[in-house]
Amino acid sequence: MASPTGMIGRMRIIVDADPGIDDALALYYLRAQPETEIVAIGTVHGNVPVQQATANALRLTERLNLDVPVAMGAAKPLAQPLKTAEDVHGQDGLGGHAGDEPKTAHTKESAAEQLADKARENPGELSLLAIGPLTNVALALQIEPRLPQLLDKVVVMGGALNVPGNITSHAEANFWHDPEAADLVLAAGFEDLTIVGLDVTMEGHAPQEWLDALPDDCFPRRILGFYADFYASFLGKKGFVPHDPLAAAILCEPALATYHEDRFAIELTGRYTRGKIVADQRFLAADSPFGRDIATERTRAKYAVTADNAGFLARLRHAVTQP
Numbered sequence: 001m002a003s004p005t006g007m008i009g010r011m012r013i014i015v016d017a018d019p020g021i022d023d024a025l026a027l028y029y030l031r032a033q034p035e036t037e038i039v040a041i042g043t044v045h046g047n048v049p050v051q052q053a054t055a056n057a058l059r060l061t062e063r064l065n066l067d068v069p070v071a072m073g074a075a076k077p078l079a080q081p082l083k084t085a086e087d088v089h090g091q092d093g094l095g096g097h098a099g100d101e102p103k104t105a106h107t108k109e110s111a112a113e114q115l116a117d118k119a120r121e122n123p124g125e126l127s128l129l130a131i132g133p134l135t136n137v138a139l140a141l142q143i144e145p146r147l148p149q150l151l152d153k154v155v156v157m158g159g160a161l162n163v164p165g166n167i168t169s170h171a172e173a174n175f176w177h178d179p180e181a182a183d184l185v186l187a188a189g190f191e192d193l194t195i196v197g198l199d200v201t202m203e204g205h206a207p208q209e210w211l212d213a214l215p216d217d218c219f220p221r222r223i224l225g226f227y228a229d230f231y232a233s234f235l236g237k238k239g240f241v242p243h244d245p246l247a248a249a250i251l252c253e254p255a256l257a258t259y260h261e262d263r264f265a266i267e268l269t270g271r272y273t274r275g276k277i278v279a280d281q282r283f284l285a286a287d288s289p290f291g292r293d294i295a296t297e298r299t300r301a302k303y304a305v306t307a308d309n310a311g312f313l314a315r316l317r318h319a320v321t322q323p
Helices: 021-031 050-063 111-121 135-143 173-177 179-187 198-204 208-212 219-235 243-252 309-320
Strands: 011-017 036-043 070-072 126-130 154-157 193-196 257-262 301-307
Touching: 011 021, 011 111, 011 243, 021 036, 021 050, 021 219, 021 243, 021 309, 036 050, 036 111, 050 070, 070 111, 111 126, 111 135, 126 135, 126 243, 135 179, 154 243, 173 179, 193 243, 198 243, 198 301, 198 309, 208 219, 243 301, 243 309
Parallel strands: 011 036, 011 126, 036 070, 126 154, 154 193, 193 301
Antiparallel strands: 257 301
């Protein structure tokens, strides 16, 4: 396994994404890391319908010279109507700059099948970066229940534990787009699961000055214009929030963040809180009459609570300006 933190070998990564502007930045980030290798990409509904997400993933692999299979995944959530986010990412998902139709094609197998198959073929050797709704990962768990033991590290971008949501007052978009899938993944028992939520990504806001410093002919700068306009209207300040590339950075370099370890679940029935990540964070004495009441049987996961934002933004600038 590889990472910039001194682990031996090369980190081989499956990316599950819904490209998406910040998904594109995450792919730029991973491509720039000398000790990482993207071995496959799966696409899912979320920022745009899955057909558009798949076309964008193919466009990005061509632009970044990534010779990796792209598998089209789930077109809708497990148990609720489809909702997409063109108001954040543009009708084409890339801020109006998707460009021509891709020259390459996606694989015949689904993203869930691809994830399960590659994990079986490479037990303990692959990490997963999931930066869209978790429908494909939940389906892969049904195909291969041993997935939590077959994968090495899993980093998920999702959740708003102790901060407001973004798509609703309490829920972060990726988990809200398919709460049932997110809860299945949190309950599956992944041995090394890190969740990168709004608690850290919103603090990593990139100011307009960061964007202005990018070269004019830089593709990320072009697609970020639409995204930054949305965040200016959403937050009332210029710049943008690089959710997905921060998750990619934390996968590559865990020491960029600090973590709270706990057992997590997703609220599925709340009228106002559906899709929210929850944990029992009470400080209970050992002899307290009040037992813990959330996900007590689940494997503990790490939830990122702080990050080295200055260091991350410097790394991201380097990544998106590479030829």
